[in-house]
Amino acid sequence: MKNLSYRTLLTAGLLATLAGICGCGTTVNTTERAQPVGQADMVDDKRVLTDSRLDVHARIRGVNQSMTAGGVLRVQVELFNDSRSRRSVSYHFDWFDQNMMQVETPATTALIPLVLEGKESRFISGVAPTPACKDFRLKLIRTY
């Protein structure tokens, strides 16, 4: 009887600890219009996923594009952290002209750090360095 109660207490304690650990990550609640008024120009994208964990921690939900007032391509990507923990990633946009030649400037080679809270969706955007840029590629990499 003593052993049983000791075992029961130990099991209950372990379960409580596990529950505490699992519930530790802070996650994000959101609210928005049920019927968005804005019209997004969504882009059909092609994805190459080599890191399945990164796909959980920074899942690409959608890509949309627009032109700036100066006639330059702007791209926006929605990333979603499907885990319950805060995650850090870095991203980088490559830009290509109509001949698919890469266009680079000292600023465009940068890796931008990004932190996503658990279950958080964030938008990242890039503006093409020149009006000649017609295409892009987004690179994501884990930084933890």
Next chain:
Amino acid sequence: MKKLISSLCLLAMIPILLTGCASTQVTRVTPGGNESLTTSGMDIADFQATALKMVDSLLGANVLPPAGTPPANIAVSLVRNSTSKPLLNMNLLTSKITIALSKNGRARTWMNVGIGPDGKPLVQDPIGKATAQQEEWEKDSKAVRRADFSLSGEIIETYARAGNRRENTYTIHLKLAKGNLAVWEEEQEVAKQTK
């Protein structure tokens, strides 16, 4: 037995010889890449990321002439360093911005805002107003054109400490002025935490 002992001694010597021959290893890394060092100050990766966000913001704003029209002349003015690091050279940020704008074709860097009576270049003050000396000089000159815009700003460092954690936050504020009017402003923050 003797052979065994001598063999064991030889084996024991190998790691000592290897570590003794070890020297400082230098490796090429991508500037600002994942493998580059992260310090509590402004690293090259921070300058690159900040410059990119500033350029994106500037290109997205409707202040520079559109593509296909004559580019604007931008004078790079003072970006004040209000950090604890006096050797921090803000050209690491502004040069990336001006190069990007130049390649974009919408702006060119104006090398000197004006030349003072002593022959030295004059720099506009942070609010974008030309000095009285420059105005006087321009009145006498025949082929002088004032820069269309001036780029100036400030980098400010704040420091916080909690227990054994230290946090340095760098706030970079840039503005593009047309005369006395700031037509574009942007602020980016870089925070570094040390345990």
